[in-house]
Amino acid sequence: MTFAVHGLPVARGVAIGRAVIVASSRVDVAHYFIEPHQVESEVMRVRTARNAVVEEIQRLQEDMPRDAPPELTALLDVHLMLLQDKEMENGVKHWVSERLYNAEWALTTQLEVIARQFDEMEDEYLRERKADLEQVVERILRHMKGAALPVVATPRRRTQQDLLLDDTVDVPLVLIAHDLSPADMLQFKQSVFAGFVTDVGGKTSHTAIVARSMDIPAVVGARLASQLVRQDDWVIIDGDAGVVIVDPSAIILAEYGFKQRQGEVERERLSRLRHTPAVTLDGQHVELLANIEMPDDATAAVKAGAQGVGLFRSEFLFMGRSGNLPGEEEQYQAYRRAVEGMQGLPVTIRTVDVGADKPLDRALKEEAHLNPALGLRAIRWSLADPAMFLDQLRAILRAAAHGPVHMLIPMLAHGVEIRQTIALIEQARADLKARGIAFGDVKLGAMIEIPAAALTLKLFLKYFDFLSVGTNDLIQYTLAIDRADESVAHLYDPLHPAVLRLLADTIAECNAQGKGVSVCGEMAGDIALTRLLLGLGLRSFSMHPAQILAVKQEVLRADTSRLAGWAQQVLHAEEPSLMLTE
Ligand code: PEP
Ligand code: MG
Numbered sequence: 001m002t003f004a005v006h007g008l009p010v011a012r013g014v015a016i017g018r019a020v021i022v023a024s025s026r027v028d029v030a031h032y033f034i035e036p037h038q039v040e041s042e043v044m045r046v047r048t049a050r051n052a053v054v055e056e057i058q059r060l061q062e063d064m065p066r067d068a069p070p071e072l073t074a075l076l077d078v079h080l081m082l083l084q085d086k087e088m089e090n091g092v093k094h095w096v097s098e099r100l101y102n103a104e105w106a107l108t109t110q111l112e113v114i115a116r117q118f119d120e121m122e123d124e125y126l127r128e129r130k131a132d133l134e135q136v137v138e139r140i141l142r143h144m145k146g147a148a149l150p151v152v153a154t155p156r157r158r159t160q161q162d163l164l165l166d167d168t169v170d171v172p173l174v175l176i177a178h179d180l181s182p183a184d185m186l187q188f189k190q191s192v193f194a195g196f197v198t199d200v201g202g203k204t205s206h207t208a209i210v211a212r213s214m215d216i217p218a219v220v221g222a223r224l225a226s227q228l229v230r231q232d233d234w235v236i237i238d239g240d241a242g243v244v245i246v247d248p249s250a251i252i253l254a255e256y257g258f259k260q261r262q263g264e265v266e267r268e269r270l271s272r273l274r275h276t277p278a279v280t281l282d283g284q285h286v287e288l289l290a291n292i293e294m295p296d297d298a299t300a301a302v303k304a305g306a307q308g309v310g311l312f313r314s315e316f317l318f319m320g321r322s323g324n325l326p327g328e329e330e331q332y333q334a335y336r337r338a339v340e341g342m343q344g345l346p347v348t349i350r351t352v353d354v355g356a357d358k359p360l361d362r363a364l365k366e367e368a369h370l371n372p373a374l375g376l377r378a379i380r381w382s383l384a385d386p387a388m389f390l391d392q393l394r395a396i397l398r399a400a401a402h403g404p405v406h407m408l409i410p411m412l413a414h415g416v417e418i419r420q421t422i423a424l425i426e427q428a429r430a431d432l433k434a435r436g437i438a439f440g441d442v443k444l445g446a447m448i449e450i451p452a453a454a455l456t457l458k459l460f461l462k463y464f465d466f467l468s469v470g471t472n473d474l475i476q477y478t479l480a481i482d483r484a485d486e487s488v489a490h491l492y493d494p495l496h497p498a499v500l501r502l503l504a505d506t507i508a509e510c511n512a513q514g515k516g517v518s519v520c521g522e523m524a525g526d527i528a529l530t531r532l533l534l535g536l537g538l539r540s541f542s543m544h545p546a547q548i549l550a551v552k553q554e555v556l557r558a559d560t561s562r563l564a565g566w567a568q569q570v571l572h573a574e575e576p577s578l579m580l581t582e
Contacts, residue, residue: 002247005229007197007222008489009242010208014260015195015217016253017172019233019246021112021226029104029141031191034096042096045103047089049143053136054083078129082136087114104141111137113231174235178226182358183320185210186293195237197225197244202492204472204522205484206358212522213293215546219244221486270549274305278552280534281559288552289348289542291520295334298341300545305552308346310468310542311408311520312338314392315352319360328391328398335399346404348445348468348542349396351389353378353410357484373482378411383420393428400440408445408468413452418463445516449473454502457509464515468542469506471521475499494523495576500536504571507537518542528580530554535567 020031034042057076064073082088091110095101101109111133118130172194179200180188185207188196194216201207201220211218217239219225229235229246236245236256245252278286289310290301294317301309317326317334326334339347354360355377382389396407409421425444432439446463448454449470460467471494476483478499481492493499503519510517518540523529525543527550533541534555541551570576 002245002249002252003228005197005222005225005244005246007219007225007242007244008201008203008208008486009239010201010203010220011196011212011214011216011218011239013215013217013239013263014256015172015174015237015239016256016260017174017194017235019176019229019231019235020109020173020193021229021231022108022175022177023112023115029108030102031105031188031193032102033100033192034102036100039097039100042103042106043093045144046092046096046107046140049140050083050089052143053139054080056139057083075132078132079136082129082133083140085114104144107137107140107144109231116230174237176226176229176235180207181319182206182210182316183361185214186316187320189214189294195239196220197222197229197235197237199223199226200484200486202483202486202489204475204492207484209472209522209544210293212525213291213297213544213546215544221489223486270553273549273552273556274303276552276556278307278555280555281557282561284534284539284560286534286555287518287540288548288555289518289520289540290545290548291525291542292338292545295337295341297545298338298347302341302343302345304545304548306345306545306548308348308404309338309342310348310518310540312347312349313353314349315354315358318352318354319358322361325360325388328395331392331395332398335395335405336402339399339403339405342403344403346406347399348406348408349399350408350410350447351379351382351392351396355381373476379409379417379421380411383417383424386424389424390428390431393425394432394437394439397425397428397432397439397442398437400442401438402440405440406443406445406466408447410447410470411449411473412446412460413450415459418446418459422463443516447473447520448502448506449477449521451478451502454506457506461509461513461515466516466518467506467510469503469517469519469521471499471503471519471523474502474521478502493577494526494529495580497571497573497576500571500576504536504567511537516540525551527551527554531558531563532567532570532580534558534560535563535565536571537564 057080061076088110091113092106095106095109096103114133115130118127118133121127173192174195174197175188175193176197178198180198196211196216196218198207198220199222205220208218208220217237219237219239219242222244225244233246234248236248278288280286287307289308290304290306291311292298292301292309293313298309317331335349355375356373376384396405399405412418429439443465445466445468446460447468447470453460454474472483475492475494479491479493479496481488483492507517519533519538520542524541525547530551531554543551570579573579
């Protein structure tokens with residue numbers, strides 16, 4: 001039966017495929033397709049690991065002291081029973097041979113299928129056996145990790161174009177999860193999935209931001225999606241409307257298939273603008289920059305016609321490493337790769353911004369503080385550990401020897417933070433000089449993301465060469481709305497008069513003083529807001545590479561001499577959003 005789940009649209013387009021439900025705890029399992037001739041060996045990998053776990057448990061049983069609690073013996077019996085369960089074995093075989101999933105993926109998929117059945121059981125004792133099943137699968141996975149991969153198992157990725165809808169093997173897959181951390185999302189960046197849905201998350205949560213950077217349809221904040229959708233269900237993700245349609249009828253499928261093809265035609269049309277300079281009808285040059293998460297994203301940025309990187313979120317180098325942070329050399333190599341990848345175009349490297357909805361690790365998230373967005377985040381985190389911060393500062397300065405680099409500091413609010421940061425940059429330069437290591441000049445910028453910063457612009461302009469408005473956080477902190485919380489997403493409003501006032505003043509003050517100013521929050525990539533930002537005097541926009549051409553199209557159609565007066569009216573309106581839809 002067809003039904004729809006509503007969430008928040010985060011990445012444009014339509015994806016049609018079968019659902020792959022991934023439990024949050026299992027997203028770190030590799031997901032790739034195998035070749036048909038690898039089916040046997042892949043099934044064998046699971047079987048060998050399972051047999052090893054069986055032996056392990058049998059050994060435990062043999063060595064069990066006589067006075068061991070009876071519950072323990074019973075528990076081991078249950079684990080043995082689950083390990084030998086035919087449904088598990090047959091299910092794994094099915095996913096490997098029918099769908100060509102790699103062994104780990106097949107195992108966790110079948111785990112999800114059986115776990116669902118446990119959830120639906122009336123009997124509480126049986127329901128609780130789900131935890132045992134998870135433990136057993138965890139043990140098998142651990143054994144598989146230890147065992148070498150068969151030599152033939154070269155992962156093959158398929159593009160969506162390779163896939164045919166009516167073929168049970170070669171269908172596109174969409175990922176449905178309760179929650180994915182930004183680091184998890186990054187892991188899926190090169191994956192086989194054609195779309196994403198998560199139960200939680202706001203429109204500008206970092207999970208949504210990474211989804212957008214992948215340029216595939218995604219919906220977040222879909223509440224119960226991961227419970228309502230079953231493994232393997234046919235699903236349509238409408239990333240424009242924020243709707244997930246489950247088990248669609250033939251008519252709905254045809255309709256969305258049409259919409260999908262229209263989207264492809266539109267992309268094709270936009271791609272012709274790649275080499276067109278971004279100049280408005282009245283001759284204003286507009287800088288369109290890229291936001292990136294990893295050094296290798298520079299390729300996509302250049303391909304999309306970006307004039308530089310306006311925001312390299314360096315924290316993605318720090319996440320998902322079990323607290324083992326990258327040192328100066330590793331960071332230097334990464335920044336250098338980004339700089340070289342941009343082929344002489346400037347790269348704005350933002351110093352690390354972890355905390356809030358970007359925990360370093362899943363484990364650290366669990367011990368999160370009460371109010372993480374207001375806690376030790378971004379520059380506060382860096383200043384709390386000067387040795388770590390100095391590593392990063394030196395790495396950025398060294399990368400600047402290979403091409404134009406700007407350094408951007410997140411979440412500043414206090415004069416003392418500004419002065420401490422500048423002192424540490426000086427120290428980093430002095431260290432490198434003393435060590436005789438080459439480094440380059442950098443332009444220094446501050447992010448305006450806290451209302452306190454937007455209200456003390458003179459202080460910022462005294463110390464910094466340029467400002468970059470992080471509207472995602474500026475909105476969050478101005479309106480006291482957690483950007484990652486879907487339950488207050490309806491109040492997260494980029495067009496709130498207070499937000500517009502802070503933004504307009506920042507742009508105007510920088511323009512008046514001849515200092516560079518850009519917007520690097522999600523507002524910059526939203527084509528519904530391009531004209532307004534141009535009207536407010538903005539001439540530098542930084543966004544996901546995938547958004548650049550659509551924004552360029554808006555720029556080419558705009559006349560800033562006409563937009564300036566209108567933008568002032570919007571700024572003074574009681575409901576600015578109504579003026580944008582007129
Ligand atoms: C912002 O806050 O707008 C921004 C660009 O930084 P981030 O989204 O990484 O917090
Ligand atoms: Mg921010």
